[in-house]
Amino acid sequence: LIEVRRGVKSIVEKPLYPAYAFAQIDLDTALWHKIQSMSKVGRFIGESKRPTPLTDKDVAAILDKVENRAAARPKVSFEEGEMLRIKEGPFANFNGVVEDFDLGSGIIKLNVSIFGRNTPVEISYTQVERVV
Secondary structure, three states, X not given: OEEEEOOEEEEOXXXXXXXXXXXXXXXXXXXXXXXXXXXXXXXXXXXXOOOOOOOHHHHHHHHHHHHHHOOXXXXXXXXXXXXXXXXXXXXXXXXXXXXXXEOOOOEEEEEEEEOOEEEEEEEXXXXXXXXX
16 A cells, blocks of 8 residues: 655555455365464354355465455545645645545546636645645
8 A cells, every 4th residue: 555644645554354364275174273273363264163265266366365456455544524734736725615426546636716716636645745
């Protein structure tokens, strides 16, 4: 993820599935008891006390998410209706109200008053800041 704190961009790695461990193993009884006795192992995904194997489709979906996540994506912390100031580009120093934003691309759609008329402007989240 790309996070912006105090105007500084930084790339931050965070787990895709926090607190989960995935393993491809042949689960025999001895190995199962060893896994259960490990510290910090809480529970398993499944209906009984034994883990449910993931389907090939589930594994493919997880791997696809991991690969797609390789490209850093912005962490947008703005809300619809919030007032922002454009800090760079052709609309620098204009204020606008957040109309919409696309988390995947990091593009924010602002409604900016230009010459007394509301004008929609699409801009990168890195080019705006909160109005204090």
